[in-house]
Amino acid sequence: MLDDVFRDQWGRVLATLVGILGDIELAEDAAQEAFTLAAERWPRDGEPDNPTAWLIATARNRAIDRIRRDRTLARKTEQLGRELRDLPEETMDETAALPDERLELIFTCCHPALAPEAQVALTLRTLGGLSTEEVAAAFLVPFETMSKRLGRAKRKVREAGIPFAVPPAHLLPERLDAVLAVLYLVFNQGWGAGRVDLAAEAIRLGRVLAALMPDEPEALALLALMLINDSRREARHRGGALVLLDEQDRSAWDREQIAEGRGLVERATALGGTGPYVLQAAIAELHVTEPRDWRQIELLYRQLGRLTGSPVVEMNRAVAIAELEGPDAALAILDGLELDGYRYLHSTRADMLRRLGRDEEARSAYGRALELTDEGPERRFLLMRRAELPPPANR
Amino acid sequence: MKYALLAYSRGEESGESGPRSMHPGIAAVLERPNVTGYLRLEPPQSAGTVRSKNGTTLTTDGPFVESKEFLGGFILVEAESLDQALAVAAELQDLDLTAAIEVRPAFE
Numbered sequence: 001m002l003d004d005v006f007r008d009q010w011g012r013v014l015a016t017l018v019g020i021l022g023d024i025e026l027a028e029d030a031a032q033e034a035f036t037l038a039a040e041r042w043p044r045d046g047e048p049d050n051p052t053a054w055l056i057a058t059a060r061n062r063a064i065d066r067i068r069r070d071r072t073l074a075r076k077t078e079q080l081g082r083e084l085r086d087l088p089e090e091t092m093d094e095t096a097a098l099p100d101e102r103l104e105l106i107f108t109c110c111h112p113a114l115a116p117e118a119q120v121a122l123t124l125r126t127l128g129g130l131s132t133e134e135v136a137a138a139f140l141v142p143f144e145t146m147s148k149r150l151g152r153a154k155r156k157v158r159e160a161g162i163p164f165a166v167p168p169a170h171l172l173p174e175r176l177d178a179v180l181a182v183l184y185l186v187f188n189q190g191w192g193a194g195r196v197d198l199a200a201e202a203i204r205l206g207r208v209l210a211a212l213m214p215d216e217p218e219a220l221a222l223l224a225l226m227l228i229n230d231s232r233r234e235a236r237h238r239g240g241a242l243v244l245l246d247e248q249d250r251s252a253w254d255r256e257q258i259a260e261g262r263g264l265v266e267r268a269t270a271l272g273g274t275g276p277y278v279l280q281a282a283i284a285e286l287h288v289t290e291p292r293d294w295r296q297i298e299l300l301y302r303q304l305g306r307l308t309g310s311p312v313v314e315m316n317r318a319v320a321i322a323e324l325e326g327p328d329a330a331l332a333i334l335d336g337l338e339l340d341g342y343r344y345l346h347s348t349r350a351d352m353l354r355r356l357g358r359d360e361e362a363r364s365a366y367g368r369a370l371e372l373t374d375e376g377p378e379r380r381f382l383l384m385r386r387a388e389l390p391p392p393a394n395r
Numbered sequence: 396m397k398y399a400l401l402a403y404s405r406g407e408e409s410g411e412s413g414p415r416s417m418h419p420g421i422a423a424v425l426e427r428p429n430v431t432g433y434l435r436l437e438p439p440q441s442a443g444t445v446r447s448k449n450g451t452t453l454t455t456d457g458p459f460v461e462s463k464e465f466l467g468g469f470i471l472v473e474a475e476s477l478d479q480a481l482a483v484a485a486e487l488q489d490l491d492l493t494a495a496i497e498v499r500p501a502f503e
Binding site for chain 2: 159
């Protein structure tokens, strides 16, 4: 819908408008009009000196016009009139000095009173500048469904009085967790298939967050984690099948992204960060460093496991244990985990059993993993691995 | 904005012999200027319920909902945002007397 220049402006412009108008829907309509106007005029008249200021001023004027026209919103006009009197008669310079309020908007969109799927959709629409069609396509739901979901979310923000503000210090950790979870969810969704490039979108939003909270280790670490994982994107598949990290073509890794991620991990650690994203980013960084320091990786997984209590983390620790102490020790950990419905448990078990030469058990573990895996690169990988096992012995 | 804090009690505390006096922690919150009203409710066994059936109304004893948690009372709060109202609810919930507190904005 919008090209890249516009996409970069959208969140910034919209956030300021929400700040002025106090309503996401109103702000969105006004921003849409301003961007449409810009698409008409800029190619003809040239881009204004300060595009952001132009877009905000134009959208604001449109919104005021609209409110004046709309008699049903008479009360709002009165209220808005009061607020707008406080603002100077709009010149570009004064609009340009308006603060960046994207952080406020992120916290509004990721408010825990909104359902998680509404948080994600709203964040992508308002800050990412994705169209409703694009958000719908990204989550494989019909346009109508997404349109309703977004509408409901915006109404709830207004009707419930969800604040447009960065939470106070005592609420910040909990609320920041919600924001980080939304971005990471968007990122991981992006790894699934090549619909809308959600991984790139999550990184873009992660950059915004890291720039707005430069002293927040978890925000820096999330960006690092996404950059490092994404750097291996090209190398993750070959001939339609998944390629494990050890077998990936390292020349296909994005070195620049890894370096940027590494710098961010260092900064997050220097700031004293020990949260879950700092630990995950540090682990991701160790995984792309040769030779791999399995001792350190195991230690970090142990720390992460204590923090999260997650059996998935423990499963990953078992993989490190396999490198340090052998597949037997790893298997002992894996068999104690209650993760029967988790496909990676079974593919990891299968790999350990294969390495121990317990072919029949490996075969049935691959079978269990396959039952839980949909068509795609991962499934093709598992089928290949199972086919590589020696044929069953004659009974 | 106006918010209603709907305080849900735990089922096991629903006996008629429940405490009649108000917990001092709750009393302190209710005296605040942003609290505009409140009601404490008798337990659900004390209720009568009216429903529509085939075009007529039908009165029955007690609520029909079998629930471990029941509405124990509500508090009306004036707040600038949901977060402010949630903060009052969190303060009450921290007293560990309620199962949960639902915060609902009211029509203006």
